[in-house]
Every structure is written in structure tokens, then in C-alpha cells.
Amino acid sequence: MNHWLFKSEPSCFSIDDLKQSPNQTTYWDGVRNYQARNMLRDDIKTGDTVFFYHSNSTPPGIVGIVKVVQAGYPDFTAQDPLSDHYDPKATSENPRWYMVDVKFVKKFKRPISLDELKTQPKLKSMKVTQPGSRLSITPVTAFEWETILRLEDA
């Protein structure tokens, strides 16, 4: 089982939105970056656990945990001309973009801000703490996962 970090702008879709979704589950659509796409399609498996990260918020940071309940399958919003994430190059033969389904697990008692992550020497090689890191989906090592879980109660 692997760990990941997914970014979302809370003004677009927050962890509270997920908690209030039917069955507390949603499809993680709209990823339009090949590196992230490859992870969604090839690497992210049912049962994997994910930190839910709020970007473009005050402050940005990890706000809780979700889990993957359906591994990669074609992101159908790419084929919907009415979708904000429409991509005319996506077809049912060649869907181009992929998504997974995630389910709410827990919201942290407090958000763990990006500032706080950056102060942790154990997390200095984490993708999300690197300057200019824009990838919306990144792998998290078991060591980083445990370190961050312990921060919640620190």
C-alpha cells in the first residue's frame, strides 16, 4: 500500500465538500498534467491512503486523510464539452486523462500548514515543500506519512 498527497483548492473542492458528498466519496477529476496522469493511471491503487492538501488557501496545508476506493479509470469529464476540464483531444478510444475515486477518512483536528511542514527536517525532501512545486499529485513515503501523522498531536 502506498501513500500520496492530492492538492485541491478549497474554493473549488474542499475536504468538507468531500465529507458532505454522497457516501463521502467522489471522483478526482480534472488532472491535466502527464506526470500526475501517469500516477493516477499506473501507480495509485485501491486501498492507498492520501493526504488531502488545500492549496491557494490561508494557510495552505494538509487538512486530512482520504483513501482510494477505485483505481485509475478514464476521466470522462475530458470528453464533456460542457466541463471546465474538457479536452477536445480526449476520446473514448484514447481517453488521455485518468482519475480515481476517493473516500473521506478523517479531517485533522487542526490543519498542518505548509509552513509547519517546511520546518520539519524530516520532511525537507518532500515534494510539496520544494520551492516551485506545482504537481497536484505526489508520492509520500511511509516515513513522511508517519512523521506527518505525529504532527497532528504535536
Add this chain to the structure above:
DNA sequence: GCCAACGTTGGC
């Protein structure tokens, strides 16, 4: 709202 980083596109 600014801007640095960086991914994507398209002309050549």
C-alpha cells in the same frame, strides 16, 4: 494581484 516556476504548444 504579483510573479517565479515550469509544463505545453506550435512554428520552424
Add this chain to the structure above:
DNA sequence: GCCAACGTTGGC
């Protein structure tokens, strides 16, 4: 296949 132009992300 290079690379300049352009668009997007996301912290600040």
C-alpha cells in the same frame, strides 16, 4: 527536435 511564446499553478 529545438525553443520562444504562452498558459497555469500556487505561494506570498
